[in-house]
Amino acid sequence: MNDLAIRNGMIIDGTGRPGFVGDLALADGKIASVGGRAGSAHREIDASGLLMTPGWVDIHTHYDGQVAWDPYLSPSSWHGVTTLVMGNCGVGFAPVQPGKEAFLISMMDGVEDIPTETLTAGINFEWESFAEYLDALSGMRRVLDVGTHVPHCAVRAYVMGERGAENQPATPEDIVRMAAVVRDGLKAGALGISTSRTLVHRTRDKAFVPGTFAALDEVIGIGRALGEAGHGVFEIISDITGDDANLEWTARLSVETGRPISLAALISRRSGMKMREVLEFIERSNGQGAHMLAQVGARPAGSLMSLQSSVHPFSTHRSYRQLMAGLSHEERVARMRDPQVRAQILNDLPAVKDEQTLGMVAGFQHQFSLGDPPEYEPTADSSIRERAKRMHRTAQEVAYDTLLERDGREIIYMPLAYRTYSFDAILPQLTNPNTVLSLSDGGAHCGLICDASMPTYMLTHWVRDRSRGERLPLEFAVKRQTHDTAQLYGMLDRGTLAPGMKADINLIDFERLRLHPPEMVFDLPANGRRFVQRADGYKFTIVNGEVTFADGQPTGAMPGKVVRGPQMPPQA
Numbered sequence: 001m002n003d004l005a006i007r008n009g010m011i012i013d014g015t016g017r018p019g020f021v022g023d024l025a026l027a028d029g030k031i032a033s034v035g036g037r038a039g040s041a042h043r044e045i046d047a048s049g050l051l052m053t054p055g056w057v058d059i060h061t062h063y064d065g066q067v068a069w070d071p072y073l074s075p076s077s078w079h080g081v082t083t084l085v086m087g088n089c090g091v092g093f094a095p096v097q098p099g100k101e102a103f104l105i106s107m108m109d110g111v112e113d114i115p116t117e118t119l120t121a122g123i124n125f126e127w128e129s130f131a132e133y134l135d136a137l138s139g140m141r142r143v144l145d146v147g148t149h150v151p152h153c154a155v156r157a158y159v160m161g162e163r164g165a166e167n168q169p170a171t172p173e174d175i176v177r178m179a180a181v182v183r184d185g186l187k188a189g190a191l192g193i194s195t196s197r198t199l200v201h202r203t204r205d206k207a208f209v210p211g212t213f214a215a216l217d218e219v220i221g222i223g224r225a226l227g228e229a230g231h232g233v234f235e236i237i238s239d240i241t242g243d244d245a246n247l248e249w250t251a252r253l254s255v256e257t258g259r260p261i262s263l264a265a266l267i268s269r270r271s272g273m274k275m276r277e278v279l280e281f282i283e284r285s286n287g288q289g290a291h292m293l294a295q296v297g298a299r300p301a302g303s304l305m306s307l308q309s310s311v312h313p314f315s316t317h318r319s320y321r322q323l324m325a326g327l328s329h330e331e332r333v334a335r336m337r338d339p340q341v342r343a344q345i346l347n348d349l350p351a352v353k354d355e356q357t358l359g360m361v362a363g364f365q366h367q368f369s370l371g372d373p374p375e376y377e378p379t380a381d382s383s384i385r386e387r388a389k390r391m392h393r394t395a396q397e398v399a400y401d402t403l404l405e406r407d408g409r410e411i412i413y414m415p416l417a418y419r420t421y422s423f424d425a426i427l428p429q430l431t432n433p434n435t436v437l438s439l440s441d442g443g444a445h446c447g448l449i450c451d452a453s454m455p456t457y458m459l460t461h462w463v464r465d466r467s468r469g470e471r472l473p474l475e476f477a478v479k480r481q482t483h484d485t486a487q488l489y490g491m492l493d494r495g496t497l498a499p500g501m502k503a504d505i506n507l508i509d510f511e512r513l514r515l516h517p518p519e520m521v522f523d524l525p526a527n528g529r530r531f532v533q534r535a536d537g538y539k540f541t542i543v544n545g546e547v548t549f550a551d552g553q554p555t556g557a558m559p560g561k562v563v564r565g566p567q568m569p570p571q572a
């Protein structure tokens with residue numbers, strides 16, 4: 001007798017083949033049968049009218065801190081994610097020299113905008129080595145499966161101490177020792193290694209993170225550990241400058257080790273390649289035996305500027321800072337509604353010198369009211385600047401009044417890389433076979449970004465709602481965030497609905513699937529704040545055969561495990 005029979009759903013099995021109506025039977029945490037009519041079971045769920053999909057596998061998150069205190073890993077678990085991979089972009093919390101925990105925290109705060117106070121209060125460092133870290137994670141209860149990379153920044157600081165932290169060149173002995181630490185991590189069950197080669201990533205004290213300028217002998221040295229271990233992904237975030245300007249070494253390393261490279265390319269004016277050229281390079285390299293994938297997101301990273309965010313159009317104004325100092329959110333909103341205060345702030349200008357911040361706080365042609373439901377692909381004529389023109393008002397005025405909407409919780413959305421005011425350029429990236437769906441950054445950028453909802457957005461926007469251009473087939477969108485992401489990380493036991501596979505499943509009311517606007521909450525340790533985002537329409541989420549969420553409410557089941565190393569597919 002099966003444990004659970006889910007009847008009459010539309011089965012979208014993650015392989016990309018057309019959906020079909022039928023039953024799913026689950027037994028012992030695995031899928032027992034797919035399609036047709038399942039035999040009797042201890043429990044039944046009527047899934048008529050619902051989609052049945054594999055649980056989402058989100059490979060680019062930064063829950064390395066949150067995993068220590070939050071068994072729910074929200075908001076990802078609210079969006080149907082049943083397996084997530086963290087330790088991306090070189091940052092993480094193991095290995096760590098006793099007494100050097102604060103450095104890793106400062107790094108995570110600076111790079112991923114997770115408050116130092118929160119991480120200090122929330123993480124009980126009961127580990128030194130990466131293996132001890134995985135053991136500590138295994139001892140905690142949680143709602144979904146987690147896997148992680150060995151983060152190069154932590155390894156470098158661990159092995160080289162101050163020299164490593166200060167980005168001094170590694171000696172041949174350093175490299176041998178770093179490779180050994182990486183090998184031990186992979187042996188203990190890391191799903192790969194990650195490194196940061198971007199000037200964007202700084203510690204809280206604005207120092208470049210360890211390894212930013214690592215020479216090729218160092219990154220290749222640690223990369224070879226993947227070949228020796230015979231498993232794992234090399235996750236690289238890079239500005240595509242310097243040694244990375246032509247990406248040559250990455251393809252060579254992949255061919256040599258036989259291991260996949262997952263590249264987050266941060267394209268800027270300084271980059272040696274444009275995104276199109278990166279994709280062409282990868283296609284060429286893969287034709288010559290490399291296994292490389294460019295990470296792409298379901299939407300560009302977007303800053304969420306609200307009165308509760310780290311940055312908004314008035315956050316640098318001297319008048320704003322003076323008038324709002326020490327006030328609660330409610331008090332600030334009330335004071336901002338005072339006509340005299342309004343006039344005073346609107347007469348003032350941003351007090352910033354650096355171009356980047358100025359472009360952010362005053363780039364009204366790239367700012368939009370996010371609204372409810374949130375609109376992530378807005379038209380050019382809906383920018384704050386264009387709206388202001390039509391109303392014969394200043395852009396500052398419109399921004400000011402926008403921030404006060406919805407009780408002062410409205411969000412001014414500023415997508416990066418949105419010069420064409422459309423996602424038409426993203427579509428070919430999403431369908432390119434040399435890309436992997438990624439970049440949700442779950443758990444990170446608490447004060448300004450919340451893209452952990454990307455898996456839901458793939459369905460709501462790209463499959464169902466997009467009206468300004470082509471959409472994606474449902475089966476394809478599901479495959480991209482289940483089968484494809486799981487396969488890359490060697491998790492061959494999940495990602496599709498087939499007999500013997502892990503019973504990680506979403507039952508979705510597709511018509512009612514809906515994103516709420518992001519909201520700021522203050523629920524992190526030490527009252528830290530973060531943006532979260534809720535969704536309607538996930539009727540059931542199932543992990544290892546146990547229902548973890550029903551109608552959006554947690555059931556209390558905690559079937560999540562730590563994924564250690566490659567996972568075997570079911571025996572045929």
Ligand SMILES: [Zn+2]
Pocket residue numbers: 060062088089441
């Ligand atoms: Zn990242």
